[in-house]
Amino acid sequence: MTKVNTALSIGELKLANPVMVASGTFGFGEEYADLMDVNALGAVVTKGVSLEARRGNPPPRTIETPAGMLNSVGLENPGVEVFLRDKLPWLRKIKPAVIVNIFGSTIEEYGRLAQRLDGQEGIDALEVNISCPNVKQGGIAFGSDADLAYQVSAHVAKSCHLPVLVKCSPNVTDLVAIAKRVADAGVAGLTLINTLRGMAIDYRTGRPMLGNGIGGLSGPAIRPVAIRAVFEVCAAVDLPVVGCGGIVQWQDAVEFMRAGACAVQVGSATFRNPKTANGVLAGMTAFAAEQGLHSTQSLMVTAHAKSVPTGDRKEPGA
Ligand code: SIN
DSSP states (O other), X not given: OOOOBOOEEETTEXXXXXXXXXXXXXXXXXXXXXXXXXXXSSEEEOOOBOSXXXXXXXXXXXXXXXXEEEEOOOOOBOOHHHIIIIIHHHHHTSXXXXXXXXXXXXXXXXXXXXXXXXTOTTOOEEEEEOOOTTOSSSTHHHHTSHXXXXXXXXXXXXXXXXXEEEEEOSSSSOHHHHHHHHTTTTOSEEEEOOOEEEEOBOTTTOOBSBTTBEEEEESGGGHHHHHHHHHHHHHHOOSOXXXXXXXXXHHHHHHHHHTTOSEEEEOTHHHHOTTHHHHHHHXXXXXXXXXXXXXXXXXXXXXXXXXXXXXXXXXXTO
């Protein structure tokens, strides 16, 4: 069986493998320590952190849908100081890279957060959330305008020495145009995609089922949208892309890499089966070996190529 190298770099961010867990689906990591092999992940992306603590949106905050779930958590988090004091010490001890997802109401707040997290032992990168559909200020307001998306991204990149990923929203008319602007902001890569705006109404009462009315849809239902987004952005923008949206099994993750993603994030599938991300890495690696590939990165971009690349394949008889 071919030995498969799973390592990769996204700018200065070094990962042992391309399988991460998505922000908001994995708490601050410790919650899952007894439920799956955290140390087998490429990276843990934390729940979004803001300067001040946030109480989040009124319940109910999650609703199961036929092929996924709706959430409207509203970025509840304990604030950056509590994160540094109570959550980071555990994260420092794990093997995977630690990527802190950050969120602000103004461009200045994003910058102040990046400065506060910069240089903290145990933090390997930031993921800038400009795509949350569940808050009035910040979030998607920054991610749906190319100039604002550029300004936030550039300000965060200048405010710290950490590699920066920017998590973009699918709830826009032209994601490629936004990705192109963000690519000029000095960031390391993009995370595509956050949730799609959605809603559920109780047919008996006529009332919205989420406390906040509208929420974000995740799960297998959105995977074709995410694959299309990754495919189109990778064709147009020369920046590493982390694919996210509806991954349930390893084949889904390989599909993202075929679309051009260099890494993937497992999101709401973790709620149903906490070991999903572990299974995705094992399956992807075994598939690469079966294909005679020497690295999981060789699974990338074949959907863009006219023919399947052969450079990494074993020659017959080799
Ligand atoms: C939330 O906390 O409301 C979800 C986070 C997000 O969609 O970015």
